[in-house]
Amino acid sequence: MLISELETPAVVVDLDVMDQNLSRIAAYGRQHQILLRPHTKTHKIPELAKRQIASGAIGITVSKLGEAEVMLDAGITDMLIAYPIVGVSKTTRLAKIAEQAKIMVALDSDEAARGISAAAMRQGSRIGVLVEMDVGFGRCGLGNEKDLLALAQTITTLPALEFKGLMFFPGHFSVGPEERSVLRTKVNEFLDRSLETFYRASLPLAIVSGGSTPTAYESDLFHGVNEVRPGMYIFNDRNTVAISAASLSDCALSVQVTVVSTAVPGHAIVDGGSKTFSSDRFQGEGGNGFGLVKEDHSAVIERLSEEHGHLNIERSERRYRVGEQLSIIPNHVCTTINLHDEIYGVRGDQVETSWRVAGRGKVR
Amino acid sequence: MLISELETPAVVVDLDVMDQNLSRIAAYGRQHQILLRPHTKTHKIPELAKRQIASGAIGITVSKLGEAEVMLDAGITDMLIAYPIVGVSKTTRLAKIAEQAKIMVALDSDEAARGISAAAMRQGSRIGVLVEMDVGFGRCGLGNEKDLLALAQTITTLPALEFKGLMFFPGHFSVGPEERSVLRTKVNEFLDRSLETFYRASLPLAIVSGGSTPTAYESDLFHGVNEVRPGMYIFNDRNTVAISAASLSDCALSVQVTVVSTAVPGHAIVDGGSKTFSSDRFQGEGGNGFGLVKEDHSAVIERLSEEHGHLNIERSERRYRVGEQLSIIPNHVCTTINLHDEIYGVRGDQVETSWRVAGRGKVR
Numbered sequence: 001m002l003i004s005e006l007e008t009p010a011v012v013v014d015l016d017v018m019d020q021n022l023s024r025i026a027a028y029g030r031q032h033q034i035l036l037r038p039h040t041k042t043h044k045i046p047e048l049a050k051r052q053i054a055s056g057a058i059g060i061t062v063s064k065l066g067e068a069e070v071m072l073d074a075g076i077t078d079m080l081i082a083y084p085i086v087g088v089s090k091t092t093r094l095a096k097i098a099e100q101a102k103i104m105v106a107l108d109s110d111e112a113a114r115g116i117s118a119a120a121m122r123q124g125s126r127i128g129v130l131v132e133m134d135v136g137f138g139r140c141g142l143g144n145e146k147d148l149l150a151l152a153q154t155i156t157t158l159p160a161l162e163f164k165g166l167m168f169f170p171g172h173f174s175v176g177p178e179e180r181s182v183l184r185t186k187v188n189e190f191l192d193r194s195l196e197t198f199y200r201a202s203l204p205l206a207i208v209s210g211g212s213t214p215t216a217y218e219s220d221l222f223h224g225v226n227e228v229r230p231g232m233y234i235f236n237d238r239n240t241v242a243i244s245a246a247s248l249s250d251c252a253l254s255v256q257v258t259v260v261s262t263a264v265p266g267h268a269i270v271d272g273g274s275k276t277f278s279s280d281r282f283q284g285e286g287g288n289g290f291g292l293v294k295e296d297h298s299a300v301i302e303r304l305s306e307e308h309g310h311l312n313i314e315r316s317e318r319r320y321r322v323g324e325q326l327s328i329i330p331n332h333v334c335t336t337i338n339l340h341d342e343i344y345g346v347r348g349d350q351v352e353t354s355w356r357v358a359g360r361g362k363v364r
Numbered sequence: 365m366l367i368s369e370l371e372t373p374a375v376v377v378d379l380d381v382m383d384q385n386l387s388r389i390a391a392y393g394r395q396h397q398i399l400l401r402p403h404t405k406t407h408k409i410p411e412l413a414k415r416q417i418a419s420g421a422i423g424i425t426v427s428k429l430g431e432a433e434v435m436l437d438a439g440i441t442d443m444l445i446a447y448p449i450v451g452v453s454k455t456t457r458l459a460k461i462a463e464q465a466k467i468m469v470a471l472d473s474d475e476a477a478r479g480i481s482a483a484a485m486r487q488g489s490r491i492g493v494l495v496e497m498d499v500g501f502g503r504c505g506l507g508n509e510k511d512l513l514a515l516a517q518t519i520t521t522l523p524a525l526e527f528k529g530l531m532f533f534p535g536h537f538s539v540g541p542e543e544r545s546v547l548r549t550k551v552n553e554f555l556d557r558s559l560e561t562f563y564r565a566s567l568p569l570a571i572v573s574g575g576s577t578p579t580a581y582e583s584d585l586f587h588g589v590n591e592v593r594p595g596m597y598i599f600n601d602r603n604t605v606a607i608s609a610a611s612l613s614d615c616a617l618s619v620q621v622t623v624v625s626t627a628v629p630g631h632a633i634v635d636g637g638s639k640t641f642s643s644d645r646f647q648g649e650g651g652n653g654f655g656l657v658k659e660d661h662s663a664v665i666e667r668l669s670e671e672h673g674h675l676n677i678e679r680s681e682r683r684y685r686v687g688e689q690l691s692i693i694p695n696h697v698c699t700t701i702n703l704h705d706e707i708y709g710v711r712g713d714q715v716e717t718s719w720r721v722a723g724r725g726k727v728r
Contacts, residue, residue, distance in 0.1 A: 010728075087687060108625050138628050139628065140627060143628065260450050263505055264498055275699065307447060308504070
């Protein structure tokens with residue numbers, strides 16, 4: 001089947017570009033002896049998680065229990081749930097998953113640690129724990145080495161838990177290279193203090209788990225980091241390119257859309273809106289636009305209704321026709337894929353395969 | 365089951381408030397002899413579409429063919445697809461739906477009209493057509509009465525189509541009451557010119573289909589409008605309240621979340637982010653925040669990660685604990701529901717029912 005024969009909107013992945021992205025990060029990991037545990041929240045597709053493992057990842061990262069269950073069903077048995085699991089019902093699910101798989105979780109509170117310990121003890125399973133550091137993003141994580149050590153020491157006293165190390169998410173690194181360098185110096189100071197504190201307390205850190213796609217290829221510059229959790233690198237997107245973490249030719253994913261109206265002068269409307277692309281903003285200069293039209297970089301996707309993409313084509317030389325297809329690179333691949341039940345793998349102009357987004361919508 | 369026993373995040377609908385919202389609009393329609401064809405893109409749930417019909421709606425509106433197919437499967441047989449259906453594969457699906465249901469579509473181009481006519485002719489079905497006017501939003505629709513008449517006259521010559529009237533979407537009316545009044549004067553001038561043009565051409569307008577929730581209770585002020593397509597009124601949301609189209613007590617839908625981290629001073633993190641609420645912005649003053657915490661109006665949801673809601677609680681007196689539940693009114697109900705496979709109907713503190721979001725993700 002030709003790509004142009006797909007009903008639109010349709011999310012398509014260029015398999016050659018994806019394979020290049022997978023190989024490149026694997027080579028980087030080998031070169032720097034950094035283990036790769038990709039975050040599968042980007043695609044939520046077991047088949048792609050298995051490709052990541054086949055190309056050198058030691059396991060995967062997920063956000064939610066429901067995603068872990070989907071991956072376990074597909075036979076993946078080494079997972080980090082990089083999210084605090086809270087509440088009896090959820091910790092019980094976690095402990096059940098841990099009966100069948102090697103599971104770690106990240107957390108930053110006594111409450112979360114005690115709840116998970118109790119559930120794992122009831123279930124007779126064991127769960128690895130990474131204590132989360134806040135390195136400046138201000139989301140989850142403890143902000144100083146004393147609190148990190150105190151929580152880690154508590155964990156070592158709790159039954160059915162195994163303290164494994166530290167985790168951080170440098171979410172504030174989605175900026176240009178110079179700013180990243182300044183931020184990294186601060187993170188390294190915190191890492192140095194933490195490594196020293198744990199060394200003095202004779203509490204070994206088997207794992208120090210670092211960043212995501214924006215810092216993936218700088219992971220060797222973070223002190224002590226021996227494992228990373230990039231997600232978007234498998235596809236990349238308009239925002240990854242904006243922060244110089246990839247080039248346009250590294251973008252494996254795009255959305256095929258059809259022009260459905262040209263009635264309003266200077267505008268063209270395509271059949272994908274916020275329920276196809278999500279409303280996630282552009283993080284690059286100006287913050288404008290909800291995607292990049294591959295066929296016409298002078299078109300601006302100036303607004304998204306739920307089912308309409310509003311192209312401003314006032315500065316374009318191109319003539320738009322109702323019925324023609326366009327290809328759009330989204331601002332953010334993760335939230336885009338999460339809106340689709342199925343996505344397609346393509347090579348050249350041919351549709352080669354399709355995957356069900358089995359982990360989509362697993363909010364719990 | 366108690367609401368507090370639901371795993372979070374969980375979308376819950378207060379059935380009493382929803383029933384009031386349904387009754388109020390039905391009473392308004394009866395009072396002004398305006399027919400109600402609610403837009404089910406808000407909920408995408410056949411059971412709720414049936415409640416809308418039971419409470420006085422003459423049929424429903426949908427955005428996409430996939431939504432129409434889901435509603436048809438549930439036995440709903442009077443639908444407007446308020447979207448241009450383009451391409452052979454889609455027009456064939458449309459023509460098949462029209463074999464089993466009374467179907468209208470909206471469009472604004474010769475290309476769309478001819479494609480639908482050809483498919484309906486092949487299939488032996490008949491399809492009603494509304495020609496879309498652009499009343500100022502600048503999305504779909506023709507902007508002057510001559511173009512409207514020309515397209516309508518073409519439609520009357522095409523086989524298997526039945527010209528039914530005009531449709532408009534006042535998407536730019538999501539503003540305060542005074543601005544709405546100014547905008548309405550302009551729309552009425554265009555409506556007057558169009559009504560006169562069609563009258564002189566002896567082409568009757570059986571239907572003039574007007575606005576959405578922001579203008580729902582002002583529909584009688586639009587000249588000639590005899591049918592409306594509100595969607596959000598069934599639940600309302602933070603944005604509906606911001607533009608004075610509802611009050612907080614009319615908000616039937618909220619999302620139960622759990623606090624999962626309080627490690628960062630001045631902040632609390634809940635287990636719903638952009639994959640639970642969507643990234644849709646606040647349209648009210650300041651544009652700040654991604655939802656309203658019902659228990660604490662001084663908390664600001666200042667950012668959404670994919671699975672984390674970042675509450676800034678610096679100005680709050682409330683003490684936040686890991687493990688406690690909160691209830692959040694989203695900025696935009698439509699895009700929120702579209703992220704969930706199932707939502708719950710509640711009364712008081714009890715979960716009374718649940719509905720599968722059967723039309724969710726039907727992007728085609």
